[in-house]
Each structure stands twice: as structure tokens, then as C-alpha cells.
Amino acid sequence: MPSAVKPPQTLYDKVFQDHIVEEKEDGTILLYIDRHLVHEVTSPQAFEGLRNAGRKVRRPDCTLATVDHNIPTSSRKNLTTTAKFIEEADSRTQCVTLEENVKDFGLTYFGLGDKRQGIVHIIGPEQGFTLPGTTVVCGDSHTSTHGAFGALAFGIGTSEVEHVLATQTLITRRSKNMRVQVDGQLAPGVSSKDIILHVIGVIGTAGGTGAVIEFCGSAIRSLSMEARMSICNMSIEAGARAGMVAPDQITFDYLKGRPLAPKPDSPEWKKAVAYWSSLKSDEDAKYDIDVFIDCKDIAPTVSWGTSPQDVVPITGVVPGPDNFQDENKKKACIRALEYMGLTPGTPMQDITLDKVFIGSCTNARIEDLRAAARVVEGKKIAPNLKRAMIVPGSGLVKRQAESEGLDKIFTDAGFEWREAGCSMCLGMNPDILSPQERCASTSNRNFEGRQGAGGRTHLMSPVMAAAAAIVGKLADVRKLAPQTTSASKSSPKVELNAHTEDIESDDDLDRLLDAPADRQTRPANSTTAPSSGAGMPKFTTLRGFAAPFEISNIDTDAIIPKQFLKTIKRSGLGTALFHAWRYIPGTDKENPDFVLNQEPYRKAKILVCTGPNFGCGSSREHAPWALLDFGITCVIAPSYGDIFFNNTFKNGMLPLIIPPGEALNAIAAEAKAGREIEVDLPAQVIRDAEGKEIAKFEVEEFRKHCLVNGLDDIGLTMASADKIESFEQKRTREWPWLDGSGYLARHRSGPVKVDAVPVPTTNRGEVIKEPLEW
Numbered sequence: 001m002p003s004a005v006k007p008p009q010t011l012y013d014k015v016f017q018d019h020i021v022e023e024k025e026d027g028t029i030l031l032y033i034d035r036h037l038v039h040e041v042t043s044p045q046a047f048e049g050l051r052n053a054g055r056k057v058r059r060p061d062c063t064l065a066t067v068d069h070n071i072p073t074s075s076r077k078n079l080t081t082t083a084k085f086i087e088e089a090d091s092r093t094q095c096v097t098l099e100e101n102v103k104d105f106g107l108t109y110f111g112l113g114d115k116r117q118g119i120v121h122i123i124g125p126e127q128g129f130t131l132p133g134t135t136v137v138c139g140d141s142h143t144s145t146h147g148a149f150g151a152l153a154f155g156i157g158t159s160e161v162e163h164v165l166a167t168q169t170l171i172t173r174r175s176k177n178m179r180v181q182v183d184g185q186l187a188p189g190v191s192s193k194d195i196i197l198h199v200i201g202v203i204g205t206a207g208g209t210g211a212v213i214e215f216c217g218s219a220i221r222s223l224s225m226e227a228r229m230s231i232c233n234m235s236i237e238a239g240a241r242a243g244m245v246a247p248d249q250i251t252f253d254y255l256k257g258r259p260l261a262p263k264p265d266s267p268e269w270k271k272a273v274a275y276w277s278s279l280k281s282d283e284d285a286k287y288d289i290d291v292f293i294d295c296k297d298i299a300p301t302v303s304w305g306t307s308p309q310d311v312v313p314i315t316g317v318v319p320g321p322d323n324f325q326d327e328n329k330k331k332a333c334i335r336a337l338e339y340m341g342l343t344p345g346t347p348m349q350d351i352t353l354d355k356v357f358i359g360s361c362t363n364a365r366i367e368d369l370r371a372a373a374r375v376v377e378g379k380k381i382a383p384n385l386k387r388a389m390i391v392p393g394s395g396l397v398k399r400q401a402e403s404e405g406l407d408k409i410f411t412d413a414g415f416e417w418r419e420a421g422c423s424m425c426l427g428m429n430p431d432i433l434s435p436q437e438r439c440a441s442t443s444n445r446n447f448e449g450r451q452g453a454g455g456r457t458h459l460m461s462p463v464m465a466a467a468a469a470i471v472g473k474l475a476d477v478r479k480l481a482p483q484t485t486s487a488s489k490s491s492p493k494v495e496l497n498a499h500t501e502d503i504e505s506d507d508d509l510d511r512l513l514d515a516p517a518d519r520q521t522r523p524a525n526s527t528t529a530p531s532s533g534a535g536m537p538k539f540t541t542l543r544g545f546a547a548p549f550e551i552s553n554i555d556t557d558a559i560i561p562k563q564f565l566k567t568i569k570r571s572g573l574g575t576a577l578f579h580a581w582r583y584i585p586g587t588d589k590e591n592p593d594f595v596l597n598q599e600p601y602r603k604a605k606i607l608v609c610t611g612p613n614f615g616c617g618s619s620r621e622h623a624p625w626a627l628l629d630f631g632i633t634c635v636i637a638p639s640y641g642d643i644f645f646n647n648t649f650k651n652g653m654l655p656l657i658i659p660p661g662e663a664l665n666a667i668a669a670e671a672k673a674g675r676e677i678e679v680d681l682p683a684q685v686i687r688d689a690e691g692k693e694i695a696k697f698e699v700e701e702f703r704k705h706c707l708v709n710g711l712d713d714i715g716l717t718m719a720s721a722d723k724i725e726s727f728e729q730k731r732t733r734e735w736p737w738l739d740g741s742g743y744l745a746r747h748r749s750g751p752v753k754v755d756a757v758p759v760p761t762t763n764r765g766e767v768i769k770e771p772l773e774w
């Protein structure tokens with residue numbers, strides 16, 4: 001008798017299914033997390049929460065931490081300690097706090113003095129920490145990058161960081177399945193960055209909302225891992241929860257020999273490859289959304305506006321409001337043109353630049369630097385440029401590039417050659433744009449003020465940024481380097497060898513990686529900041545003024561700009577809320593035109609947005625913290641960025657989805673008239689000031705239950721400890737390579753030796769001589 005036929009599954013379905021610890025009837029799922037990456041910006045409040053509740057990190061062996069966002073990218077020649085090296089006080093505090101936390105909780109950490117340090121989404125894959133079929137999370141929206149390995153990887157907020165640290169699980173629900181199939185051959189000068197910019201141009205920044213995108217098709221299959229990572233990286237800009245690519249031989253070749261991957265050709269490696277090979281979508285698998293793209297329609301692409309969907313081919317012109325049908329889009333276009341200082345109809349190639357930035361977790365891998373260097377070689381950057389920077393994604397990328405002489409090509413051309421970090425991608429460190437400066441950037445976000453208050457960002461690929469640097473304007477790389485074939489088409493070898501720098505003995509390893517176990521139970525610091533350990537405030541009925549907003553795609557950079565992310569507390573962010581809009585630029589004077597500076601909205605408890613996609617972009621939980629601190633506990637909008645949506649619930653706030661139409665208009669009308677409204681969560685209705693019902697709303701049962709009762713997620717999950725434990729036993733049996741066996745084994749009795757340290761070689765196979773000292 002044939003066994004019961006299983007319905008066809010997608011890649012996402014398979015990985016998700018293999019991580020379910022517990023499933024409730026209402027669809028709430030406790031999901032096991034295999035890999036947790038941690039950085040300095042989104043973790044301090046999470047560790048503080050653990051301390052306050054006297055909790056430990058459940059799986060230090062599955063957790064890897066580094067500093068990347070805040071650090072200067074200047075030379076580290078004179079580095080002695082982080083505390084002395086970082087001049088800016090708040091940045092220093094965040095980095096030093098992470099150092100204390102990794103020591104106290106016994107975590108593996110790549111600090112400033114470690115050549116493996118780098119952007120969190122670059123070091124995970126580089127070390128083989130990211131593996132196919134795993135669940136990977138980080139308090140960072142671009143965690144989607146790791147989906148390139150066939151991992152289910154997504155960004156989370158700080159409350160969820162704390163949840164994962166404490167329980168190694170997350171409470172979640174199934175996402176929709178979306179397929180983006182890209183077929184054909186990429187034309188010369190066109191790379192994976194152009195694919196993803198083009199896709200976002202087609203589907204929009206809310207196109208992937210609520211979905212996990214599987215990228216497939218002949219063009220995707222031909223891409224290297226680096227190129228696939230650039231695509232999955234920007235799934236978040238397409239509004240998706242995550243992006244994934246089915247693992248294949250290219251994936252396995254990339255992973256072979258990485259320190260944290262199973263040892264090459266061992267029985268474990270073979271077992272892992274067999275499992276990884278099964279992670280393909282079944283032929284008849286169903287997708288909720290399907291998008292087909294033909295490579296012949298993709299040209300080198302650049303952004304013109306302040307949203308990643310504002311893209312045109314480099315041969316195009318700046319669009320105007322007449323190019324859009326939708327009223328929201330017309331308004332967004334007018335606003336973007338004004339911010340960007342552009343006139344409709346201007347040829348893109350006539351736009352003059354001030355700065356060029358080649359870096360970020362999208363495009364700072366070795367392949368990106370090689371491609372850019374090919375365009376730049378033997379040329380000089382244009383004299384009108386004030387600054388052109390290359391910021392490698394990790395210390396290892398930097399070393400590899402230097403061993404190939406790429407640094408020389410760049411510096412000869414007039415570029416600065418920097419140390420690894422996030423740098424001008426978001427400018428939390430000193431690398432920023434001045435107001436009105438215009439930058440060609442290989443990063444992923446062109447939001448207002450993203451690279452510096454008033455700064456203007458144009459997104460593009462590394463070869464296009466390199467071409468722009470030479471010309472001094474946005475430029476078509478095909479004119480400059482007609483032979484440039486897409487680097488992304490080349491099938492990769494393991495060229496960037498992973499090192500275990502400075503570890504020569506077991507003692508070194510202990511020094512670097514292991515904190516004594518007793519440190520983990522350090523008593524709680526006293527603090528007034530709320531944390532999940534302290535429980536959540538209850539939400540039942542809320543009556544108050546609602547502030548009306550008509551803007552689309554209000555991103556979390558706008559809700560709270562980067563300069564306010566340097567806090568290690570959750571409180572006190574109310575004055576920073578909508579900072580760039582709320583105050584006259586460069587002053588602390590209120591902008592009288594901004595709604596929250598007007599009566600009665602200074603006392604608003606609710607925010608009503610008639611445009612879609614509220615809270616898109618970064619995972620910063622500082623956005624709900626700022627709203628909360630201002631006094632806003634409920635947001636009403638047609639749709640949300642996924643991570644922001646989650647983050648609000650974790651803070652006892654209610655984000656309501658009300659589709660465009662009569663009900664939303666009625667709420668907005670009450671808001672604009674300055675009349676109070678009432679949000680009744682138990683009854684799921686909204687009433688006007690007279691008590692007349694003006695809208696009904698849906699809310700997930702479990703979330704409602706937690707809000708109404710003020711329940712703490714972590715406490716709830718801890719009650720399922722036995723289920724987590726038995727899931728872990730199964731995991732050890734079926735996927736033994738997932739118990740951290742590299743730097744910090746879970747059940748180690750003595751120091752762990754790091755196996756599989758390959759000899760570093762250049763792309764021509766020549767052995768690199770050690771050491772390249774700073």
C-alpha cells in the first residue's frame with residue numbers, strides 16, 4: 001500500500017516544517033532557531049532583559065556576535081581597546097556594552113581586533129555559520145541575506161532577540177509563498193543587484209508583504225553565492241519576510257572548508273549534503289503569488305527617489321508625477337523629487353555626484369570588489385568628487401582583496417580603502433553625507449536622511465558605482481567598460497578562505513571564546529527600563545486623539561533616525577520620534593506644519609495613516625519605543641512592514657490593519673476633525689466620540705489574548721521547555737551538524753579545536769603569505 005500522499009511543498013514549507021516545536025490550533029507556531037547573529041545596536045536591551053529576569057542564553061553554541069554598525073572604518077593600526085578606539089561616546093558605549101555582554105553570557109564574538117569581524121550578514125556565511133535548511137535570525141532586517149543558502153532567515157526586533165537568547169525559539173505564524181522566477185541570461189554590465197532593483201521596481205516595496213520569496217529560474221541558478229546573497233539581502237526592500245534560493249552544488253562548493261560547516265567529506269558532510277539536496281520545492285508546489293522576470297528586460301538600474309522601488313534604467317530619465325496613476329504614488333513622487341533636488345525629464349546620466357560609496361551587506365563581498373576594481377583599473381576618480389570610499393564587508397574580505405592587489409587599484413584611482421563595517425550605508429559612524437550631498441551607493445536603502453540628514457542616495461551595483469566614480473555623474477558602465485561581463489555569472493570557487501586568526505592554542509581559544517559558566521548567572525543590574533522580563537502593559541480599550549498621516553511607505557528610518565539608535569535603553573525616545581519632520585533642519589525648533597506639533601495631536605494616542613506600508617525598512621524596535629514614549633499605543637494603516645508589525649505587539653501596542661475604503665476614510669475624517677476615537681480591542685471595533693461604531697477590525701486571536709492579558713511571550717514559551725528540549729534531541733539525531741561544533745561546542749568537556757582551517761589562497765590558487773598585519 002502506498003503511504004498517504006504528502007501535499008507538494010515549497011522550499012520554505014520544508015524548512016519551516018522541520019523547525020516546528022509546537023503548533024497551536026489558531027496557527028501560532030513555536031519555531032526553533034538554529035542560528036542567531038547578534039550586533040551592538042539591537043542587543044543591549046535584550047541582554048538587559050535577560051539579566052533582569054535572571055535568565056541565561058540557551059544556546060551559546062548557536063549564537064555569534066560582532067560589532068559592525070557603530071564602528072569607525074578608519075585604520076586600526078593603533079587599536080588597543082574598543083573603549084579607547086571609538087571616539088563618539090554613544091557608539092563606544094554600545095560596542096563596549098556588547099563586549100561585556102558576550103563575556104557575561106559566554107558568547108562567541110568577533111571584536112574590533114579580530115580579522116573575522118565584519119558586517120553581521122557577511123561574516124555568518126563566510127564562517128559557515130549560515131547553513132542550508134537552517135533558521136537564521138538577527139536583530140537586523142537584512143538577515144534575509146542568509147536565505148541565499150536555502151536558509152529561512154529573517155530580521156527580528158530586540159524583544160524577539162531576547163526571546164531567542166532565552167529560549168532559542170520564536171513565536172510566529174506561517175508566511176505566504178511567493179515565487180520570483182528570473183529566466184534568461186544577464187546582459188554585459190548587468191548584475192544581481194540590477195535583478196533585485198528591477199524586481200522591486202516591478203512589485204513595489206510592499207509587493208512581498210507577508211510572504212517569503214523564493215528566487216528561482218535559470219538566471220538565479222547561474223549566480224554565485226555572493227550574487228544570490230545580494231538578491232536575498234534586498235528581499236526586505238521588496239517588503240518580504242525573507243528571500244530564499246534552493247541550495248545546489250554552487251552552495252555546497254561555497255561552504256566546503258568553512259570553519260563552522262561540517263568537515264569536508266566527513267560522514268556528517270555527506271549526510272548534510274543529502275539533506276540539503278532535498279530542500280527543493282516540489283514540482284507541483286503552490287505559490288500564493290507568482291512573478292516572472294525575463295533577463296532581457298533588465299538593464300543596469302539606478303534609483304532616482306527615496307524608496308527602493310523608485311528605479312529606472314540608467315538610460316532613462318527622472319520621472320514626474322504624471323508617470324503615475326495612483327494618487328498616493330503621485331504625492332510620493334512630488335515629495336521624493338523635492339527631497340532629491342531633481343527635475344522630471346532630466347536624463348539620469350546628467351546627474352552630478354558628490355560622493356561614491358562601495359560597501360554594505362548588499363555589495364561588499366570579494367566578488368563585488370573584484371568587479372568594481374575591473375572598471376576602475378588604470379583610471380582616476382572624477383575631480384568633482386569630494387570622496388569615494390571602498391568599505392570591505394569583513395576583515396577577511398579586506399585581506400583577500402589586498403592579497404589580490406585590489407586595494408592598490410582603488411587607492412591609485414583615488415578611492416579611500418577602509419576597514420570593515422556598515423559605514424555610510426546608514427552613517428551611524430562618522431561616514432556620512434552632508435545635507436544635499438548626492439551619493440552613488442551600493443547599499444540597499446535610499447530613504448530620506450539614510451546616509452546623513454538631507455543626503456541624497458542613488459542605489460546601484462558595484463560596477464555602476466565604480467563607473468559613476470570615474471565619470472563624476474551617474475554613468476552607464478557599458479560605455480565605460482564595454483567588456484564588463486556580470487561578475488555574478490561566474491560560478492564561484494571557495495576563494496575567500498576563512499581563517500581562525502590568532503587562535504594558535506586551546507588557551508587562545510578559551511581566551512577568545514569561552515566565558516566561565518558562572519558568569520552567566522550574574523545578578524540583575526538595577527534599571528528602570530521596561531523589558532519583557534518585567535511583563536507587558538495590558539491593552540483593552542483606548543480612547544484618544546488620532547493624528548492623521550497621508551504619506552505612503554513611512555519607513556522606520558523616518559520614525560526614528562539612526563542617531564537615536566545608539567541608546568542602550570528602551571525609554572526616553574519620544575522626543576526623537578519623526579525627528580527629521582518634527583524639527584526645522586539643523587535646529588531644535590519645532591516645524592509648525594508637522595501634525596504632531598499641532599493641537600490636539602500633541603496628545604495623540606493613536607496614529608492613522610491612509611498610505612500603505614507603515615513601518616517598512618529596518619527592524620529597529622526603537623520605532624515602537626519612540627511611538628510609545630510619545631504616548632501613541634495604537635497605529636491604524638492599510639499595511640505594515642512585517643518586523644515593525646511584530647515589534648509593536650511585543651511592546652503592548654496594537655497595530656490595526658484597515659484596508660483603504662469607507663472605514664479608513666471615516667477614521668481619518670474623525671482624526672482630521674480633531675475628535676477623539678475609541679479602539680475597543682475585546683469587541684474589535686472602533687467608535688467615534690459619540691460611541692457610534694465606525695469600523696470593525698480583525699486581529700489574531702493569540703496576539704489579542706496576550707495584549708488583553710498583558711502576557712510576556714518569554715514566560716509563555718518557557719512553559720514549553722520540555723517540548724524545546726525534545727526538539728533539540730531530535731535535532732541532534734537528525735541534523736547533528738547543527739549543534740555548534742566549531743568554536744564553542746555545547747557539551748564540551750575541554751577546549752574545542754577549530755577544524756578545517758583552509759590555507760588561504762588567491763583566486764589564482766596561490767598561497768597567501770601570512771600574516772597581513774595592521
Ligand SMILES: CC(C)[C@H](C(=O)O)[C@@H](O)C(=O)O
Pocket residue numbers: 041042069139140141142155426565617618619620621
Ligand atoms: C540597526 C538595524 C536595526 C537596522 C536594520 O534592521 O536594518 C540597520 O541594519 C539598517 O540597515 O537600517
Ligand code: SF4
Pocket residue numbers: 068069119140142360361362421422425426443444
Ligand atoms: S543594511 Fe547597512 S546598516 Fe544595515 S546591516 Fe547592512 S550594511 Fe549594516
